[in-house]
Amino acid sequence: MTDERDMYQTSHLRIVPRRHWGRWIAAGVVCLLLAALVRAFINGKIEWNYVGQFLFSQSILEGLVNTILMTFAAMAVGITLGVIFAIMRISENPVLSTIATGYVWIFRGAPALLQLLLWFNLALVFPKIGIPGLFEWRTVDVMTPFVAAMLALGIQQGAYTSEVVRGGLLSVDAGQYEAARSIGMGQLLMLRRIILPQAMRVILPPIGNELIGMVKTTSLASVIQYSEILHNAQIIYYANTRVLELLLVASFWYLSAVTVLSIGQMYVERYFARGIQRLKAAG
Amino acid sequence: MSEILVKAIDVTKRFTGFTALDRASLDIRKGEVCCIIGPSGSGKSTFLRCINMLERIDGGAIWIGGELLGYRRDGDRLYEMRDSEIARQRRRTGMVFQRFNLFPHLTALQNVTEGPIHVLGEERKAAADHARELLARVGLADKMNHYPSELSGGQQQRVAIARAMGMRPELILFDEPTSALDPELVSEVLDVMKDLAESGMTMVVVTHEMGFARGVADTVAFMEAGRIEEVGPAKKVLSEPDNARCAAFIRAVHK
Ligand SMILES: Nc1ncnc2c1ncn2[C@@H]1O[C@H](COP(=O)(O)OP(=O)(O)OP(=O)(O)O)[C@@H](O)[C@H]1O
Numbered sequence: 001m002t003d004e005r006d007m008y009q010t011s012h013l014r015i016v017p018r019r020h021w022g023r024w025i026a027a028g029v030v031c032l033l034l035a036a037l038v039r040a041f042i043n044g045k046i047e048w049n050y051v052g053q054f055l056f057s058q059s060i061l062e063g064l065v066n067t068i069l070m071t072f073a074a075m076a077v078g079i080t081l082g083v084i085f086a087i088m089r090i091s092e093n094p095v096l097s098t099i100a101t102g103y104v105w106i107f108r109g110a111p112a113l114l115q116l117l118l119w120f121n122l123a124l125v126f127p128k129i130g131i132p133g134l135f136e137w138r139t140v141d142v143m144t145p146f147v148a149a150m151l152a153l154g155i156q157q158g159a160y161t162s163e164v165v166r167g168g169l170l171s172v173d174a175g176q177y178e179a180a181r182s183i184g185m186g187q188l189l190m191l192r193r194i195i196l197p198q199a200m201r202v203i204l205p206p207i208g209n210e211l212i213g214m215v216k217t218t219s220l221a222s223v224i225q226y227s228e229i230l231h232n233a234q235i236i237y238y239a240n241t242r243v244l245e246l247l248l249v250a251s252f253w254y255l256s257a258v259t260v261l262s263i264g265q266m267y268v269e270r271y272f273a274r275g276i277q278r279l280k281a282a283g
Numbered sequence: 284m285s286e287i288l289v290k291a292i293d294v295t296k297r298f299t300g301f302t303a304l305d306r307a308s309l310d311i312r313k314g315e316v317c318c319i320i321g322p323s324g325s326g327k328s329t330f331l332r333c334i335n336m337l338e339r340i341d342g343g344a345i346w347i348g349g350e351l352l353g354y355r356r357d358g359d360r361l362y363e364m365r366d367s368e369i370a371r372q373r374r375r376t377g378m379v380f381q382r383f384n385l386f387p388h389l390t391a392l393q394n395v396t397e398g399p400i401h402v403l404g405e406e407r408k409a410a411a412d413h414a415r416e417l418l419a420r421v422g423l424a425d426k427m428n429h430y431p432s433e434l435s436g437g438q439q440q441r442v443a444i445a446r447a448m449g450m451r452p453e454l455i456l457f458d459e460p461t462s463a464l465d466p467e468l469v470s471e472v473l474d475v476m477k478d479l480a481e482s483g484m485t486m487v488v489v490t491h492e493m494g495f496a497r498g499v500a501d502t503v504a505f506m507e508a509g510r511i512e513e514v515g516p517a518k519k520v521l522s523e524p525d526n527a528r529c530a531a532f533i534r535a536v537h538k
C-alpha cells in the first residue's frame with residue numbers, strides 16, 4: 001500500500017525541461033546565413049562613409065519631406081474617394097452603385113505605374129482643362145508631377161479603400177442601423193455618428209497597412225520627376241555613381257517612415273477599439 | 284376614455300411569397316399599455332416594425348396622433364414621404380429591441396444623449412442632465428460612464444429604455460424586451476417598464492411574460508398567422524378569450 005502512495009507522490013522529484021533540438025538547429029542555421037549576409041555586405045565594395053555622408057544631405061531630406069507629403073496627400077484623396085464610393089456602392093440607387101463598381105474595376109485593375117504616366121501625360125489629349133467660358137487652364141501647368149502623382153496614386157488607392165470601407169460598413173450589425181433609425185436619425189447622421197465609428201474598428205487595420213504601403217508606392221512617382229527620396233537619390237548617384245550607397249540611404253528613410261507610422265497605427269487602433277472588450281489593438 | 288394615439292387599419296405586409304401581416308387592425312389610446320401575444324412567426328415583430336416604419340407596408344394605413352405614417356396627403360393624392368420626413372415622424376415613437384442594440388462605442392450616458400443632441404438639437408448640458416435623470420430612474424445612476432460591453436443584459440436593456448425615453452416619445456414600442464435575458468434579470472427590466480406604465484407612457488409590448496400582461500397591460504391583442512385574432516381588456520383576453528386558438532395558446536404558455 002505504501003508503494004502505491006509513493007507512486008503518486010511527485011513533489012520531491014526534479015523536473016528536467018524538455019530540449020527543443022529542432023528549434024536550436026533551425027536558429028543555428030538561420031544565424032549562420034545571416035552572418036554570411038552581413039559579412040558579404042562588410043566585404044562588398046560599399047563605401048559606408050558615403051552612406052553616412054548622404055544620409056542627412058539636404059536633397060535627401062527634402063526628398064523625405066516630399067515622400068511624406070505625397071503619402072498623406074494621396075491617402076487623403078484615397079480615403080475620401082473610398083468612403084464616397086463605398087457609400088455609393090451600398091446605396092439603393094442602381095446608377096450610383098453601378099458607377100461605384102465600375103470605378104473599383106477600372107482603377108484597381110490598371111497598374112499604378114501606368115496610371116501615373118496617364119495622368120502626367122494628360123496634356124497630350126486634353127491641352128486645356130476647366131469649364132469652358134468660366135475658367136480654363138493649360139493642362140501642362142496644372143498637371144505638375146505633384147498633382148499628377150497625387151491624383152494617380154490617390155484615385156487607385158480609393159478603389160482599394162472603398163472595398164475596405166464597404167467591408168467595414170457591412171460588418172456593423174443590422175440592429176445598429178435600426179436603433180439609429182428608431183431615434184429618428186437620417187441616413188447621413190446615422191452613417192457619421194453610429195455606423196462609421198463602429199466600422200472604423202474593421203476599416204483601420206487595413207487602412208493602416210495601406211498607408212504604410214503608400215509610403216513605398218510613392219517611389220513610383222520618381223518616374224514622372226516628382227522629387228521624392230528615390231528620385232533625389234537617383235539624381236545624386238547619376239552624378240557620383242555611388243548607386244548602392246544611395247539606395248541604402250533611401251532604404252533607411254523608407255524604413256524609418258514605415259516604423260513611425262506602424263507605431264502611430266497601434267495607438268489609433270486602440271482608440272477606435274474603445275468599448276470593445278477582449279479586442280486589443282494589434283501591437 | 285382618452286383619445287386614440289395609434290390607429291392601424293388593415294395593415295398588410297408581404298415578404299417575397301409570404302404574407303407576414305394580413306389586414307391587422309388595432310387602436311391604441313393615449314396612456315394605454317397594450318401587450319401583443321401570439322405564437323412565434325405570427326407577425327408580432329413585423330407589426331411593431333411597421334408602426335416604427337422600419338418596414339414599409341404593402342396595404343392598409345397607420346396613423347399616430349392623427350398623422351398618417353409615410354405619406355403626405357394633398358387633396359385626393361398621397362405622396363410618399365422623403366427619408367427626412369420619415370425620420371421626423373419616427374421621433375414620436377421610441378423602440379426597445381429584443382437584443383438591446385445599444386451603440387457599443389458610446390457610454391450609457393452618451394447612448395441616451397446621442398439622439399437628443401444630434402437629432403433634436405438639444406443643448407449638451409440640458410441633454411446630459413435629462414439623461415442622468417433617466418438613468419437614475421432606471422436604477423443605473425452608478426453606471427453612466429460604462430460602455431455597453433461592461434453592463435449585464437438587464438442593465439443594457441434598461442439603458443435602451445432610457446435611450447428611448449430620452450427622445451421624449453409619445454409612444455414606446457417594446458419587442459420582447461426580456462427574452463434575451465437570463466431569467467434572474469427579467470424582473471429588473473419588467474419593474475422599470477411597470478414604473479414607466481404607471482407614469483402614463485403609452486406602450487405597445489410584444490411579450491411572452493403573461494404575468495406582466497396580467498398585471499400591467501390594459502389591453503391584450505392575440506396575433507396568429509399575421510392577423511390580430513382577438514383584442515380586448517387584458518383580464519378578459521387572458522382569462523376567458525372568445526377565440527379558441529387564443530385560449531389554447533394561453534393554456535400552452537401557462538404550462
Ligand atoms: N425580412 C424578412 N424577410 C422574409 N420573411 C420575413 C422577414 N421578416 C420576417 N419574416 C417572416 O415573417 C413572419 C413573421 O415574423 P415576425 O418576426 O413578425 O414574427 P414574430 O411574431 O415576431 O415571431 P417571434 O415570436 O419568433 O419573434 C415569420 O414567418 C418570418 O419568417
Ligand SMILES: [Mg+2]
Nearest residue numbers: 327328329459
Ligand atoms: Mg419577434
